Amino acid sequence: MRKVRWWQQVIYQIGLACVGLFVLLPIWGMVYLAFDGGIRGWPTMFRLWPEQFTLSVFREVWQRPYQDQAFLALLKNSLLVSFGAAFLSLVFGASMAYAFARYRFPGRTAGLFGLLVGALLPAVALMTPLYILLSAVGLRTSLFGLTIVYTAFAMPFCIWNMRAAFQSVGKELEESAFLDGATTLQTFWWITLPLSLPSIAVAALIAFLIGYSEFAMGWLFVDRSQNVTLAMAIAGIIQGNALQSWSRLAALAVMMSLPVVVIFMALQRTLMDRWMFGDIND
Numbered sequence: 426m427r428k429v430r431w432w433q434q435v436i437y438q439i440g441l442a443c444v445g446l447f448v449l450l451p452i453w454g455m456v457y458l459a460f461d462g463g464i465r466g467w468p469t470m471f472r473l474w475p476e477q478f479t480l481s482v483f484r485e486v487w488q489r490p491y492q493d494q495a496f497l498a499l500l501k502n503s504l505l506v507s508f509g510a511a512f513l514s515l516v517f518g519a520s521m522a523y524a525f526a527r528y529r530f531p532g533r534t535a536g537l538f539g540l541l542v543g544a545l546l547p548a549v550a551l552m553t554p555l556y557i558l559l560s561a562v563g564l565r566t567s568l569f570g571l572t573i574v575y576t577a578f579a580m581p582f583c584i585w586n587m588r589a590a591f592q593s594v595g596k597e598l599e600e601s602a603f604l605d606g607a608t609t610l611q612t613f614w615w616i617t618l619p620l621s622l623p624s625i626a627v628a629a630l631i632a633f634l635i636g637y638s639e640f641a642m643g644w645l646f647v648d649r650s651q652n653v654t655l656a657m658a659i660a661g662i663i664q665g666n667a668l669q670s671w672s673r674l675a676a677l678a679v680m681m682s683l684p685v686v687v688i689f690m691a692l693q694r695t696l697m698d699r700w701m702f703g704d705i706n707d
Contacts, residue, residue: 590624
């Protein structure tokens, strides 16, 4: 191993500190704005601490952050749509990914290429076909229809990610299970899936974030305030000139971020515990 000189280590640490400040300062700016009750309009300067520390901003946002909707109603819509998109992406994506990873069939290469193109296409390219399809089946203005939209965005990435994970599992393990009398479904469920859990968790997190944070496409498929999500509410507040104070917007952003932090910490623990051959405590 090459020895790092002291002045090189100092440069590395300074560079890492600059990167850390670049990432953390905007987050801290959002947090201190949420607790600052002295801001009535636009913030005019950056402060390290709130000028007037208060929790009243959070109480206001909790009661009615957007139009006549409470925060819990918006959070429920966001969680339903994002968890639904993650669940559908994993259920349908896992079977397709396993088929592409283990079997050879006509159209396999074309199918993989089509999924790759779908993953690279911008979301706006899918607006018209999804709008027509969901309108034809009467689901365009429902939360389930919005879940289908976000599932369509997330599935190409999930399939490619899980396909690579399934390919990394040795065929010898599956063949040993077959020799012991296991069926293809049992082998997939008890052997391949547990060993691919880290990549599956990453795919689930990405699918969840797509449904939880997207707002531009959502307005095309929502026509009632009862179906608005948190991300759409934040965008609506900014675009609709309903922003009375940036402290309210920052408080809403902080409250919206908490479920993502909790889910990420839960998945991170799962990744550490099951990185190799399942839970070490089993």
